[in-house]
Amino acid sequence: MTRYVFITGGVVSSLGKGIASASLASLFKLRGFNVSLQKLDPYINLDPGTMSPIQHGEVFVTRDGAETDLDLGHYERFVDIEMSQDSNVTAGRVYSNVINKERKGDYLGSTVQVVPHITDEIKKLIIIGAKKSDIAFVEVGGTVGDIESLPFLESIRQFGLELGPKNSLFIHLTLLPYIAVTKEIKTKPTQHSVKELRSIGIQPDILLCRSSDLIDEPIKQKIALFTNVSKDAVFSAEDASSIYDIPIMLKNQKMDDFIIKKMNLRKNKSNIKPWTEYKQKVKKCRKNVKIAMIGKYVDLEDSYKSLNEALYHAGIINMLKVEIDYIDSDSIKKSTIKSLETMDGILVPGGFGNRGIEGKILAAKYARENNVPYFGICLGMQISVIEYARNVINLKKANSTEFDMKTNNPVVALVNEWRDSKGKKIIVDKSNFGGTMRLGAQKCNIRKNTLAYKMYRKASIDERHRHRYEVNSNFVKFFKDSDLVFSGESAREGLMEIIEIKNHPWYLGCQFHPEFTSSPLRGHPLFNGFIKASFRGKI
Ligand code: GLN
Numbered sequence: 001m002t003r004y005v006f007i008t009g010g011v012v013s014s015l016g017k018g019i020a021s022a023s024l025a026s027l028f029k030l031r032g033f034n035v036s037l038q039k040l041d042p043y044i045n046l047d048p049g050t051m052s053p054i055q056h057g058e059v060f061v062t063r064d065g066a067e068t069d070l071d072l073g074h075y076e077r078f079v080d081i082e083m084s085q086d087s088n089v090t091a092g093r094v095y096s097n098v099i100n101k102e103r104k105g106d107y108l109g110s111t112v113q114v115v116p117h118i119t120d121e122i123k124k125l126i127i128i129g130a131k132k133s134d135i136a137f138v139e140v141g142g143t144v145g146d147i148e149s150l151p152f153l154e155s156i157r158q159f160g161l162e163l164g165p166k167n168s169l170f171i172h173l174t175l176l177p178y179i180a181v182t183k184e185i186k187t188k189p190t191q192h193s194v195k196e197l198r199s200i201g202i203q204p205d206i207l208l209c210r211s212s213d214l215i216d217e218p219i220k221q222k223i224a225l226f227t228n229v230s231k232d233a234v235f236s237a238e239d240a241s242s243i244y245d246i247p248i249m250l251k252n253q254k255m256d257d258f259i260i261k262k263m264n265l266r267k268n269k270s271n272i273k274p275w276t277e278y279k280q281k282v283k284k285c286r287k288n289v290k291i292a293m294i295g296k297y298v299d300l301e302d303s304y305k306s307l308n309e310a311l312y313h314a315g316i317i318n319m320l321k322v323e324i325d326y327i328d329s330d331s332i333k334k335s336t337i338k339s340l341e342t343m344d345g346i347l348v349p350g351g352f353g354n355r356g357i358e359g360k361i362l363a364a365k366y367a368r369e370n371n372v373p374y375f376g377i378c379l380g381m382q383i384s385v386i387e388y389a390r391n392v393i394n395l396k397k398a399n400s401t402e403f404d405m406k407t408n409n410p411v412v413a414l415v416n417e418w419r420d421s422k423g424k425k426i427i428v429d430k431s432n433f434g435g436t437m438r439l440g441a442q443k444c445n446i447r448k449n450t451l452a453y454k455m456y457r458k459a460s461i462d463e464r465h466r467h468r469y470e471v472n473s474n475f476v477k478f479f480k481d482s483d484l485v486f487s488g489e490s491a492r493e494g495l496m497e498i499i500e501i502k503n504h505p506w507y508l509g510c511q512f513h514p515e516f517t518s519s520p521l522r523g524h525p526l527f528n529g530f531i532k533a534s535f536r537g538k539i
Contacts, residue, residue: 010193065440381509
């Protein structure tokens with residue numbers, strides 16, 4: 001039978017609930033348990049796919065094509081298991097399911113209410129998300145006290161009661177603010193947060209306290225007294241220099257042993273080696289490599305969460321410290337392009353819409369002409385094709401129809417609007433995915449004797465997509481004798497998936513998002529190669 005560990009958050013958001021959940025799940029996975037993770041998000045959107053990355057951070061795409069919360073990225077990176085459509089449940093999805101059932105007549109005769117209909121649906125989705133694992137870690141988004149979280153908290157309260165104390169456990173992550181003037185840590189916000197939780201019927205079994213420093217025994221004692229939690233169930237999560245230190249931090253406090261005892265789980269030998277080895281490697285990274293990330297969502301680092309992580313992972317693999325310089329693509333003009341001179345590598349990430357496009361095109365041109373390693377991801381690859389078409393192939397005003405509907409040279413377009421340079425529609429939509437997103441993992445075949453092949457060392461790969469537009473196959477012939485090579489094609493539709501430029505130290509663009517599958521322990525072949533080349537360009 002699956003045991004359930006519910007993780008709630010208190011006081012403020014952004015305390016790192018996702019990282020704490022992922023770290024804990026990692027300890028249990030390394031101890032030989034089959035674990036699952038799920039994020040319950042109290043907002044009404046069906047999924048975060050339509051939300052601005054500046055508001056909500058990156059949209060993480062699962063292998064099966066779900067657009068999900070960025071915490072799922074942490075889950076995959078820490079625990080090394082694949083998330084799916086069922087791993088992220090929003091209030092919107094719950095309500096939509098219930099309303100659909102109501103219309104179908106499933107509740108005929110009843111008044112459909114939050115309790116029991118919404119809460120039953122949530123419980124059902126939690127069980128589906130647990131995938132029959134040994135231990136299911138279920139993180140409730142938001143902060144206790146939010147109006148939106150209530151149905152979710154009520155559901156886990158009911159579910160905990162149904163499961164019994166040996167099969168369910170509640171962890172509450174809270175904040176212990178440090179008041180610099182009086183040099184003391186304050187426990188009051190934590191007391192209030194637990195009080196709020198208890199008022200809705202949830203008594204936490206464990207408190208995980210975020211603080212700037214390790215918390216001492218008297219503080220633990222005080223928290224325990226005021227929250228009705230035993231002192232040995234108060235754990236500390238102090239600020240860490242790397243998020244990948246958190247599993248070690250929890251392990252050092254024997255948090256996993258505490259849970260094993262509480263839930264009467266088999267003891268299994270613990271193993272923390274991958275994380276201690278990782279820490280050792282980080283210590284060895286001394287030299288720097290500086291990467292320019294040229295995007296339009298640079299105001300919030302979380303918008304590029306997986307990308308940042310993938311770059312850092314690749315740094316560790318190459319024993320290098322990666323420094324990312326976020327540059328607003330809007331600020332790049334012919335007159336300011338020289339500012340890129342100090343960069344070891346240039347990365348143009350994914351994005352949507354017109355803003356900042358010309359700045360990105362200038363950056364791609366700069367990288368190509370100056371032999372600076374360039375990595376274009378999704379939109380970044382489309383930018384490279386546009387740049388090369390305009391400046392080398394002489395297809396003036398080449399563009400994507402996303403930015404110029406009337407361009408004579410739609411080198412990038414929706415599949416159902418592909419035309420050639422004379423405006424003749426040659427390839428018509430065969431697969432009927434034009435106008436909708438191409439999402440999730442798809443197979444791509446790689447040409448031998450290319451940079452892409454050298455990086456992956458295999459002829460067939462599987463990577464995740466999230467985009468609408470594609471390189472227009474009607475224009476591929478124009479690049480035939482040029483240095484721009486199409487080195488990867490989708491196995492199913494023959495769409496252009498990877499481009500690279502010959503006679504350049506490292507220039508590659510891919511239509512998919514390799515950042516979603518990078519792991520701290522292995523990195524990702526393309527990021528590893530890009531960082532290596534960027535560093536080499538330095539000496
Ligand atoms: N806007 C582009 C498209 O929809 C690129 C998307 C992306 O970079 N994820 O095709």
